[in-house]
Amino acid sequence: MLNLLTTNQLSRSFHQEQIVQPLDLQLSRGDILGLLGPNGAGKSTIMRMICGDLAPSSGDVEICGFDLLEQPQQAKRNIGYLPERPPLHPDQTVDEFLTDCAYLHGLKRAQIGEARSMAKTHCGLEQSGRRLIRKLSKGYQQRVGLAQAIIHDPQLLILDEPSDGLDPGQIRQLRELIKALAADKAVILSSHILSEIQATCNRVVILQQGKTVYNGDITPTEQTCYRLGLEQNPLESEIAALPAIATAEQLHTDYFLITLEPGYRPNECLEQLLGRGWQVCELSPASRSLEQLFLQATTGGLQ
């Protein structure tokens, strides 16, 4: 299947400081990638490089098979971008603004009416076409920003903090919209809200000071976690010392989150635990939450 986005060793330096360290990404149709990281981790910089707003210091970006540096116009036709601050013209009405955006993305006059209606319907702006943008609430302005990003039906949608300024109901609608759009597109979104990423995305890149510390599924399948309950209260290091156990993390006084070494099965782990003389009261599969993943990654546990 054709990758809608491929980045190859994409990096960015500013005044000899590397803001984004080499990043490799491949996104296909249906992928919703979440960019996570503390403030200043390089999320917006990566998005700006992918949409062509900022040139990378090194590396390549390929969108739908078109190199962003060699064939920028063909590549950009397939991008819809919503920056952190929606790029709006407050003195225009919603319809005027969306019409201009459609022209900018090369839509023909005959296509514009339908494209505008589609974008407005998706973003819940059917009743707001004649309203001045500056008179809209922040949430509605965010919707207009999203509408301009999808009006030309791009293959790759890049959304920087799209839920900013939306109320919980609107956030839920946005989540549904992104999932619906991702059926035939790839979406990249950044958010500070971990639950937002968890609820919307199927992949995540966690960044720490420009470095990718995790790039994969939200719940890694290759390392299934188990919730382990013991009658005794041994140290994490004692549990991790068992041959079958790769990592052990104490969640609660009596519970641990463990991962198994490759090739070991839970029954072998159980035998080794019992062999140490510990009384096991629980050993059940547990999905690692994004918060744990994020904290582990940004504090160095998932290098």
Added chain:
Amino acid sequence: MSLSLAWIEWRRLMRTPFAWGTLALCLCLLSWQFLGTLESFSGMQTAHRELGLSHHLSLQLYGLAAVLILLITPILTARLFSETFRNGSYALLSSAPLSNLSILTGKFIAVVGYLSMLVLIPLLLCLTLSSGTDLDLGLLLAATLGLLLLSGTFTGIGLYFSALSENPGIAAAASYGMLMLLSLLDQHTQASSFIHWLAWPSHYLDLQLGLVRLSDIAYFLLLTLFFLGLALHRLDRRRRG
């Protein structure tokens, strides 16, 4: 795509009260000057008339039009890049399938398109006399060409300073500074001929007098391209960070 952007920018400009207010004000001022020129010309004794009516109109009406364009252009151009950098709407253009050259050309055509309406006002005023007197149409067309070239040059300068700053006020002030400098360079009698050549009034005066010389046209075109080139370089630098 440049033409699409030019159309969008021109339409956006024409939706502002500033554009219509400025056109109305310029029409009033130029009409006032037109009537004043006619009055002083008709009051002059024939023996004292060293120049014809067309020359009088060309010098006075087109002279005022040049000053008006000098005053208006920095305000028009300052917001075109500075304001979009500041409010983040430049991302709309930088992520659209447009090169920096297309963006710059589109904005340039939009402003020159607007100023062309202003450029036509003196010509239309003069043409109202054509049924009653013999006007030197060639002279008036040469002056109109001069005014159009001047508009292009001032727009190029304004766009460069707009691309340079994120503050529209600073961009406008810097444009005024440069335009004033280029207006006054030929006042200094001891300056080198190159410095004199850089001043626009002498080149414009030739066209006002009906002298369509390639050197004057080249001056305006070169200056316009020079500042547009600088603006393009600035946009590329901005993208490279």
